[in-house]
Amino acid sequence: MRKVAIIGSGPSGCFTAQGILKARPDWTVDVYDTLPVPYGLVRYGVAADHQGTKAITRQFERIFERQGARFFGNVTLGRDVTLEALRAAYDAVVLATGLSGDRDHGLGRAEGVIGAGQLTRALYDHPDAGRLPDVRGEVIVLGNGNVAVDVLRLLAKTEAELQDSDLGAEASAWLAGRPIDGLTILGRSPAAAARFDPVMIRELGRLQGVSIRVADLPEAGGDKLIEALDGLDGLATGPRPVxxxxxxxxxxxxxxxxxxxxxxxxxxxxxxxxxxxxxxxTAIGFCCDGSLGRDALMAAAEDAEAGRIAAGLYAVGWFRRGPRGTIPENRAESLAVAQRIVEEVEAAPPRAGAGAGILPAGHEVVDWAGWKRLDAHELAAAIAGRCRTKITTRAGMLTLCREKEDAR
Amino acid sequence: MNIVILYGTETGNAEMLAEDIQADLQADHAVEVANLSDFDPGDFDPERLYLIVSSTYGDGELPASAQPFGAAMRAQAPDLSGVSFGLFGLGDSEYETFNQGSLHLQELMEAAGAALLGERVVHDASGSDLAEDLALPWARAVVALAETRLGAAA
Structure with missing residues (x-):
């Protein structure tokens, strides 16, 4: 029986685990995450008001509950375990840690200049996020991708429109209290080159408190995105200028x-x-935050296009391809890399090393049962009008993950 | 009854649901599951019941795995008279194009002469229902309709 370690439990890591276990149900697939909680981007990057998208976690739960994958939360590669130790213990290691750094805008630092990732991590209660920033006055969102639309939409929504999201009490109060005079979403390229999904632009047509003007538009000429943008122009449902x-x-x-x-x-x-x-x-894309030496690893990869860094070492998702592509695109890629891993691992001799003992003695790992305890707590603690209240610190998460044992 | 569940998916949710329906029906029926991307319209068989589960993607388009099927249906224009199918859609009412994917499939199937059994049922990912809570009763109802129809024909 073969063993695969996947580093990162966001969508690309989970889809890779799903693909491997679908092809080889008897293999051991261990999914590691630096946080005590799983799902990465789905929990901390998909917008809080897009709960339908987050329903994908129902698939991911099955990977752990029915397909037999094991969850190792609160394990940081490079600190708690080295890549070398993992590679010695597993037939294959898959890097799926994504990209979380805001790409540099080259405009220099100043008070009031904020990265979209920095802002959304704070809004979505990521334990490593800083405080919610001081957003006020004339607000410009720089960027023409879906993250820019997410930021614009959240800042433009009224409290009533955030019903059933998983925004916490602090983030909700912060959004409701922003002294914003106007919201501008600014693209460096012409509208025809914008990377918004037309469907996300149409979604803005349902905003309840805005007056939207779309400038610098060419003739649509059958282009769906331009048509969608044109359809927004003149929308007047409330006082906030967009x-x-x-x-x-x-x-x-x-x-x-x-x-x-x-x-x-x-x-x-x-x-x-x-x-x-x-x-x-600034919502102009994401880059490596420096961890795992990603850029050097990928530059030296044997076959970066197909996700192979070296024998027994693979990469998927944004870690591999850079900050492009939606969840479905990354799913297709993860399933393809999973297929390749199965073929290559079976063609290679089994690794002798055992997985046990690769973590420091006494290191607190959160397993699946621990996460489910925290998950149940977060769902039960949801405040009025919300579907979940996230625990915002690692220490708080760890306490609730181990709660049941302590109660005995 | 001989049942084929065909799914069209982008994120895998429709595939998961297809497998749930298979698990629910297979005690009493012979049930196969296939991705629409692996299914040729020439393979429809009037002796079998087809349960189609499909999401919507992008601006109301067919999901990626159903697109080759959609293109093949248009290119081949098969005669599907005598073929019965049920249709379950997955969508998200956050978006204006909620559930257009399954509607496209219904139009393609009906234009080819196939008969929709029961209602096209749609699940809303932003709603409070779990997809399987709607899909399993839907599947059983469609199977019951198909059995009644076969009984009447016999």
């Missing part, structure tokens, strides 16, 4: 004496412009 701009390349920021951003200078479609800006949220 503006779409395209073809505006940022040239620099102006700050006040206190060091806070006050303006964004851009090269617009009709020449230079100075846009009032008290908060700039």
């Amino acid at each position: 503006t779409f701009r395209f073809g505006c390349r940022p040239a620099g920021i102006d700050t006040d004496a206190a060091g806070r951003i006050r303006a964004l200078r851009v090269e617009g479609p009709r020449g230079p412009e100075v846009l009032a800006c008290d908060t700039l949220i």
Whole structure:
């Protein structure tokens, strides 16, 4: 029987585990996560008001509850266990840790300039997130992908529109209390090159408290995205101004004496412009936060395109391909890499090393039963109008994961 | 009864549901599960009952695994008169294109002469129901309709 370790329990890691166990139900598949909780991006990146998308976790639960995968939460690769030790203990190791760093915008640091990942991690109660930032005044969201739309939508929604999300009490109060004068979503490219999903643009047509203007649009000419954007223009359901701009390349920021951003200078479609800006949220993609030496590993990969770094070492998801592609695209890729792993592992001699003992003595691992205790607690603790109340610290998570044993 | 469950999926949710329906029906029936991506419209057999489970993707399109099937249906224009099917859709009412994928499939099947048994039932991922709580009663009802129909024909 062969053993595979998957590092990261987000969608790409889970789909890889699912694919391997579907093909080889008797294999041991161990899924590690640095957090005590599973699901990565689904818990901390998919928008809090997109619970339908998060329903994918019902598939992932089955990987652990029916397909036999084991969960090892609260284990950090490089700190609690080395990649070398894992590779010695398993026939294959799959890196699926994603990309969580906000890509640098090159505009320099200033008060009020915030990365979208930094903001959403704080909103979604990630234990490593900083405090909720000071978002106020004229807010510009820089970026033309779905993350930019998520940020815009959350900032534009009224409390009533956040019903049934899993936003916590603090994030909800923060959203309700933002002194925002206007929201602008700014694309560096022309509208035709924007990477929004048309379906996510149409979703904005249901916002209840906004007045939307879409500028810099070309003729639709049958383009679904342009049609969707055109359909938003003029929507007036409430007082909050929302503006779409395209073809505006940022040239620099102006700050006040206190060091806070006050303006964004851009090269617009009709020449230079100075846009009032008290908060700039950059949603221009993600990069490696430096962990695991990802960029060097992938640069040296034997076959990066097919997810093979070296014999017995693989990569999937955003760790492999960079910050592009939706969950379905990454699923297809993970299932393909899973197939390749099965073939290559079976063609190689079994590894002799045993998995036991690769973690430091006394290290507290959260297993599946521990996560389910925490999950039940979070669901039961949901406040009015919410579906879950996340525990926000690692220590708090660990306490609730082990609660049952302590009670005995 | 000889049943084939065909699924069209993007995220795997429809595949999981197809397997749940198979598990529920297989004590009493011969049940196969196939991805629509592996199914040719020329293989429809009037002797079998087809239960189709499909999500919606993107701007109301067929999910990726159903797209080759959709293209083949349009290209081959098969005569499916005598073929019976049930249809269950998966969607998310957050989006305007809620459940158009299964509606496309219904239109393709009916245009080819196949007969829809019962109602097309749709599940809303943003609603409070679990998909299987709607899909298992749906599947049993469609099977019962098919059995009645066969009994009447016999």
